[in-house]
Amino acid sequence: MTVSDSALKQTPLYKEHESLKAKIVPFGGWQMPLQYEGIIKEYTFARQEVVLFDTSHMGEFFIEGDLKGSGLDKIVTQSLKNMPVKTCRYGLMLKEEGGVIDDLIVYRIRNDKWMIVVNAGPKDNDVKHFQKHLNPEAKFCDVSSQTGKIDVQGPRSRDFLVDIIPDIRKLDYYAFDTFNVLGEDVIVSRTGYTGELGYEIYFPWNKTVELWQLLLTKGAQPAGLGVRDVLRIEVGYPLYGHEITESGSPLQAGLKKFIDWEKDFLGKQVLLREQEDGIKKKLINFVSENRRSPRAHYKIYSADKTEIGKVSSGTFAPYLKKGVGLGFIDKERGKIGNQVFFGEGRDFFAAEIVKRPIYDAGSLKK
Amino acid sequence: MEVLDSYLYTHEHEWIHVEDNVATVGISDYAQNALGDITFTELPEVGGEFEQFEQLASIESVKAATDVYCPMSGKVIEVNSEVVDDPELINRDCYEKGWLIKLEIAAPDEKSKLMKAVEYTNYCENLS
Structure with missing residues (x-):
């Protein structure tokens, strides 16, 4: 399928990427920066200093309802039962007949409120899947088009962010909290896709430019999808469309530890059979x-x-x-x-x- | 985008600089920019003979791999070992220090199948 450029969506930072002379490529239905000054330079910054990724193309949903009553627990593979509030967990969403719809991170906002972060490409399918399988009492809200996102990654990212978010030090790996950033109360999590210390900042779409410019002024370097891919391959993180596919198996992809075998979830029967037959x-x-x-x-x-x-x-x-x-x-x-x-x-x-x-x-x- | 006047170009973005019956071959500024940081170069052996537009060399960047084709028929008389040891030299200086091979050309008439600088510039502008 070829998507013409005009059909591609732009993040709130598109003009910033243009003015930084980024090489722009289509990715998951969006026009995204592949690189700015060059992948090797961006790589060195990411592994030694601090870089920024525009990840506003990704999808974010809120779900209100308790774990069982909402139906959320049966839609995702990871264990959510004993998950503390203000932590994140990585997992998958499977088709009933086998295959992976998407990989995702679940944030537990309250006991009965969750944020789900998904990939850009399969986002619309994800929405349909949630709407189909959530119970009627669950409240589902797709906030992707109002939510910008900047990933701040690299060994210096914590020291770098302290200036803007003084309490950032308290966040442990895969934890999150609400912080006041540029007058907005926003979610910041200590998560990422680089193998380095790093944070993801969820921000109001129309103010994301302001945050981006502030972070650049303070000395972080922009980094594109090119280096993002290099960094994640070096750490062995799977990417939707490559290691995780609609026809692929999470067991073959080595993602067994993100599956809670004690609960019921969509696609479990296929996995059990696969497990029995051997991969x-x-x-x-x-x-x-x-x-x-x-x-x-x-x-x-x-x-x-x-x-x-x-x-x-x-x-x-x-x-x-x-x-x-x-x-x-x-x-x-x-x-x-x-x-x-x-x-x-x-x-x-x-x-x-x-x-x-x-x-x-x-x-x-x- | 830099294009040198005295060079000839192919549709696959190789350049050739012909002086008498010896020519130097490399890839254009457009090509090095499109590839990004070059990480690997494989060149033919000295003595190898190539037809016009036959595959001559391989170049890889962090995120891409591409074949380099011989702009004119001839015999390889020298290869640039510096671009093998330091592939990014092609990014830094694709028309001078980043040359790939020198060729003893077999058929000067083949120049007619190549583009002059102005023509190549137009060609590149219409690509994007």
Whole structure:
């Protein structure tokens, strides 16, 4: 499907990206910045300093109602039962007949109020799915079009934000609270997608520019989707459309720990059957022998040139100065330390299966 | 976007600078900018012979991979090892230090299939 540029949506920061001379690309139905000064520069800032991502394209919903009565508990895979207020949890939303609709983060605002954060591409499907499966007494509200979002990420992000949000230090990993920022009471969570210490700030759509400009003035560097992908691949985080797909299995993608087997949820029967039959493929992380980077959809071969799988995400990793990636291969071939191969003829090259994460020196939990 | 007057260009964004029967080949400013930070360059071996528009080299950036095609037929007489050791040199200086190979050209007539600077500039402007 090709979407013409005019059909693509713009975040409240679109003009800012243009004036910063960002390279703009279509992503999930939006016109998004791919890079500003260059991916390597942005990478260094993200791993050493503090960067800003415009993530206003993502979807946000509020649900009011208690866990069981609302129907929320059966829509998502993660355990929400004993989840404290002001914490976040990552999980998935499955189709009843198998396959993943989206991955998402649930925020517990009150005992009986929740915020759900979803990807931009599948957002409209997500809305339909919630509306179909929530119980009539639950109140569902899609606030995506009023909610801008800026991710502040990097080892310096806490010290950097203290100036604007003095109490930011109290937030633990995967916790959130309401803070007054530029006169607005907004949700800020200690979450992210980079493997570094970082925060996500949910902000009124029409004031997001003001926050962006303030953060830039204070010295954070803008970073685009290009480096966002590099950072998440190095940490082995899955991306919707790559490791998580409508026809894919969360078990093969190694997401078992985000599934609460003790509760009922949509899609559970399919997973139980899959579990019983045993998974055929598994997600691996690999590092190339050189600077050559495998790309999504490259075939993965064994030493005897048998096709054993496919790359789901690949990139050059500035940290190692080598190609790295994720891919699905036959389960029995996926042992750490095994070699896998890509390409043909003079383009043939090797990689080694490694432990996740490839990059483990991040400031995430510091 | 920088385009050098004395060079000729292909539709795939290679440049060639012909002096007598020897030519230098590289990728254009448009190409290096579109690729972004270049991370890997694979060049042919000296002595290799290529037809016009045959695949000559591979270049990868952080997020993309592309083939480089030979702008004119000929034999490779020198390769730039500096762009293998430091691929970002192509980003920094694609027309001078970031050259890829030198070619002994076999068929000077093939120039007629290439674009001059003005033509190439128009071509690029119509792409975006």
